[in-house]
Amino acid sequence: MSLSLAPDIRPARLEAADYAQRFADATPRLTRAQAVLEAERCLYCFDAPCATACPTHIDVPSFIKRIGDSNLRGAARAILEANPLGGMCARVCPTENLCEAVCVRNTQEGKPVAIGRLQRHAVDALMDSAQPQIFGRAPSTGKKIAVVGAGPAGLSCAHTLAKLGHNVVIFDAKPKAGGLNEYGLASYKTPDNFAQAEVQWLLGIGGIEFHHGWKLQTVVQLNALRQDFDALFLGMGLPNTHQLGVPGEGLYGVQDAVDFIATLRQAEDLSTLPVGRQVVVIGGGMTAVDAAVQAKLLGAQEVHMVYRRGPQAMSASKAEQEWAQINGVVIHHWLSPVEVMPNTFDPKYAGGVRFARQKMAGGKLVATGEVLVIEADMVLKAIGQTLGNALLAKADFDLQDGRIATDANGQTSQRGVWAGGDCRAGGLDLTVQAVQHGKLSAQAIHAQLSA
Structure with a gap:
């Protein structure tokens, strides 16, 4: 695409059958045998660092031991007593930065026990069972x-x-x-x-x-x-979402990444969702990764994720950044948006983003004087919420x-x-x-x- 070509934001970039395949579960469930083998890697540490690292303080060794004993209902109870949304957290929690980061197997061997996947294995088994409710209510307080x-x-x-x-x-x-x-x-x-x-x-x-x-x-x-x-x-x-505060932010094709994701999540037919041929996502967090990867999965030819600082400062975990790159997203660092440029063929639409190159000097971000233009007919803003x-x-x-x-x-x-x-x-x-x-x-x- 060129700034002088017509903007190209449209649905149905893929064959109908491709959508289900592309948006399938990114981390398939463990089989029973896989779960037992993985559970046996746990050392059942006393005063386990994984439980301390978990914000909800799930007794990780306890639930993993129960998985090893094929007591999935007991494992799920141990999880859900501490974290009633343990099923969702098993799917989206950055375990590589929390419990798995401090797993003794990780510090000794560089390969932690797959705590997140084991947690999902236990909770999913409970949810799929004939009697998923394991808690009862205390007598009514009248409050x-x-x-x-x-x-x-x-x-x-x-x-x-x-x-x-x-x-x-x-x-x-x-x-x-x-x-x-x-x-x-x-x-x-x-x-x-x-x-x-x-x-x-x-x-x-x-x-x-x-x-x-x-x-x-x-x-x-x-x-x-x-x-x-x-x-x-x-x-x-x-x-509410933060705004870029740059010229051109109101052009067609510019939208908040959270709105893009919400629309996608509620769509009954993914083939009806329009996506640009070239997409720029501005931001360095997990929302930026989710938006960028899903734009690529919807059929965008090029997706660029642009962040104003270096990779170490990104709030998206290393695993999330790698996931974006695996899915074809190009990640840029040290670039700050200064203008969303209009498409010269139709100036109501975005045609690209002009960025200023930045560096750290004296503890502050300063412009180097270098400018980079990335062409795009869709620009997604993921610079935080308020x-x-x-x-x-x-x-x-x-x-x-x-x-x-x-x-x-x-x-x-x-x-x-x-x-x-x-x-x-x-x-x-x-x-x-x-x-x-x-x-x-x-x-x-x-x-x-x-x-």
């Missing part, structure tokens, strides 16, 4: 808690509270529960509608009610929740870097209100940590209501 946001933090909080005997009402803006698990992850990571299957399993505990199409926008709404419920948990994620909810400041919440400040258990500066997940300050923006936030807040709410 009612509101949860804003049906993402990982909100679902974890709701499930933990429901187990403890409380009634929970979840308010969410989307038509489906799951948050980023449903709308923000690559479909090849969560095939077969697993996000909704997990939500249905969570609801099976009972005592959880959903209100969809509801968004927290006013202090009046917030005060009503605080008045009508015994406690309130805020887990609304980061609904809370951007003005009512939080109006309601006198303590904020930190635009997110809600809390104590270690998620309690905010407002009495009776907790927060967790991406909207909470100081987090890692990981699904597994959001789950832990929700769980700890639920336990703190329970302790306060039981006092």
